[in-house]
Amino acid sequence: MGLIDTAALSCGVSGLMLMENAGTAVARAIVRRFRPCRVLVLAGPGNNGGDGYVAARRLAERGWPVAVAPLAPPRPASDAAAAAALWRGPVVAADEGRVQSAELVIDAVFGAGLARDVDPGTVALLGAARRLVAIDVPSGVDGATGAVRGAAPRADLTVTFAGLKPGHLLFPGRALCGETVCAEIGMPAAAFARVETKTWRNTPVLWRLPAPAATGHKYERGHLTILAGPMSGAAILAAAAARRIGAGLVTLAGPDPAGVPPGIIVSRAALDELVTDPRRRVWLCGPGLGVEAAGQTLARLVAAGRAIVADADALTSAAGEAERLRGVAAITPHEGEFARVFPDLQADRLSRARAAAARIGAVVVLKGPDTVIAAPDGRAAINANAPPFLATAGSGDTLAGIAAGLLVQGMPAFEACCAAVWLHGAAATRAGGGLIAEDLADHLPMVVENIKKFNF
Numbered sequence: 170m171g172l173i174d175t176a177a178l179s180c181g182v183s184g185l186m187l188m189e190n191a192g193t194a195v196a197r198a199i200v201r202r203f204r205p206c207r208v209l210v211l212a213g214p215g216n217n218g219g220d221g222y223v224a225a226r227r228l229a230e231r232g233w234p235v236a237v238a239p240l241a242p243p244r245p246a247s248d249a250a251a252a253a254a255l256w257r258g259p260v261v262a263a264d265e266g267r268v269q270s271a272e273l274v275i276d277a278v279f280g281a282g283l284a285r286d287v288d289p290g291t292v293a294l295l296g297a298a299r300r301l302v303a304i305d306v307p308s309g310v311d312g313a314t315g316a317v318r319g320a321a322p323r324a325d326l327t328v329t330f331a332g333l334k335p336g337h338l339l340f341p342g343r344a345l346c347g348e349t350v351c352a353e354i355g356m357p358a359a360a361f362a363r364v365e366t367k368t369w370r371n372t373p374v375l376w377r378l379p380a381p382a383a384t385g386h387k388y389e390r391g392h393l394t395i396l397a398g399p400m401s402g403a404a405i406l407a408a409a410a411a412r413r414i415g416a417g418l419v420t421l422a423g424p425d426p427a428g429v430p431p432g433i434i435v436s437r438a439a440l441d442e443l444v445t446d447p448r449r450r451v452w453l454c455g456p457g458l459g460v461e462a463a464g465q466t467l468a469r470l471v472a473a474g475r476a477i478v479a480d481a482d483a484l485t486s487a488a489g490e491a492e493r494l495r496g497v498a499a500i501t502p503h504e505g506e507f508a509r510v511f512p513d514l515q516a517d518r519l520s521r522a523r524a525a526a527a528r529i530g531a532v533v534v535l536k537g538p539d540t541v542i543a544a545p546d547g548r549a550a551i552n553a554n555a556p557p558f559l560a561t562a563g564s565g566d567t568l569a570g571i572a573a574g575l576l577v578q579g580m581p582a583f584e585a586c587c588a589a590v591w592l593h594g595a596a597a598t599r600a601g602g603g604l605i606a607e608d609l610a611d612h613l614p615m616v617v618e619n620i621k622k623f624n625f
């Protein structure tokens with residue numbers, strides 16, 4: 170049973186009432202999407218199965234032909250047993266032939282109580298369904314991590330309750346849920362208040378973008394310094410993004426970066442001189458810099474106590490030596506870079522990002538189609554708005570530039586990183602298929618305008 174369910178019960182809410190609402194919500198979601206058809210409910214031994222019995226009763230009340238196939242009897246004296254006792258329709262054996270001939274199968278086998286790998290017989294049964302509606306999660310998907318325990322079927326529709334779980338947002342679970350509906354089932358506000366939530370879906374309600382003061386000047390809007398190396402295109406992409414997201418001034422620091430557009434300042438001054446400039450509080454270190462140079466400058470910036478976003482070569486320079494990143498504000502690794510820096514961290518993405526953030530005392534943005542942003546204090550957000558065509562060269566440099574551009578305007582590191590990841594995904598969606606990294610920054614102003622319009 171999940172923490173929220175336990176909290177609900179301790180708030181005096183009856184589990185049976187929640188189950189009734191949950192099963193009713195499943196039936197309602199089905200009726201809204203499908204024509205009446207022959208339904209088979211595969212019911213497991215726990216409350217997930219109990220929800221299945223309620224959904225069966227609600228569909229039958231509407232005249233749908235429904236049968237329930239229990240894979241195990243409900244636990245004695247449980248809410249599920251009470252729900253099963255109210256089912257007066259056909260109870261049939263769970264066999265593959267029946268599953269195949271049903272026009273719609275409801276997967277009520279395992280939900281939040283999944284405790285081990287699903288056995289091959291159950292996997293085969295679920296896999297035989299022509300059309301599958303999963304209650305809470307497709308059985309086999311771990312709701313806490315999105316990992317698959319043994320195997321899990323691909324659902325057409327998943328109906329969950331009270332709030333999305335990490336498993337609905339993290340791959341591979343996310344890909345197996347199909348359309349995902351989150352139903353309100355009467356969970357009291359007091360139950361949510363009792364559970365200290367530390368994991369959220371990344372949306373604009375989590376953060377507030379900085380607003381420039383009416384009388385502010387460019388330095389007040391933030392002065393970002395980006396180290397530029399032999400592949401100066403990476404630093405230029407980051408600089409464009411930082412400027413579009415509102416940094417007042419961006420300097421590229423490097424020997425001679427090529428192709429720098431007007432509006433970006435280039436400084437060839439020695440690093441020691443730049444680092445001691447008190448206006449240069451925030452730095453981006455890594456993109457296109459070269460591993461050796463990145464390692465040296467990173468150490469210098471950390472020693473000077475600067476707020477640093479470390480990406481790309483700065484991460485590679487810390488391969489197997491994560492402690493070299495201690496003192497930075499945020500790191501933005503993709504899976505490969507993460508594995509190089511933290512080879513011993515092997516768990517799911519959410520746990521790994523959290524563990525890494527705690528270890529180095531910095532925000533970790535573990536990039537991917539389901540980017541995880543984790544803070545050293547345990548807060549974490551999972552992002553789900555990135556289109557697949559965002560996976561393109563230079564996209565990461567742009568993200569690092571947005572994060573640094575928000576940090577320099579005074580946003581706290583966790584909020585700046587969450588906002589950067591979401592804005593990056595929204596800009597890509599707005600740019601559409603065929604985007605190249607150069608397009609992303611130009612879409613940021615409209616994305617920001619839309620956030621303001623919807624009053625987040």
Ligand SMILES: NC(=O)C1=CN([C@@H]2O[C@H](COP(=O)(O)OP(=O)(O)OC[C@H]3O[C@@H](n4cnc5c(N)ncnc54)[C@H](OP(=O)(O)O)[C@@H]3O)[C@@H](O)[C@H]2O)[C@H](O)CC1
Binds near residue numbers: 214219283286305306
């Ligand atoms: N607020 C809500 O979100 C509500 C959710 N509801 C539903 O309740 C389930 C969670 O119910 P729970 O009883 O805790 O767990 P499950 O139904 O998922 O399954 C537990 C039983 O399954 C056995 N189990 C677990 N994994 C396996 C496996 N791989 N193979 C075989 N058996 C397995 C487990 O056995 P144990 O031996 O480990 O004890 C349990 O018997 C949630 O998902 C929602 O659907 C409420 O109805 C309403 C409120």
Ligand SMILES: [K+]
Binds near residue numbers: 277307
């Ligand atoms: K299920």
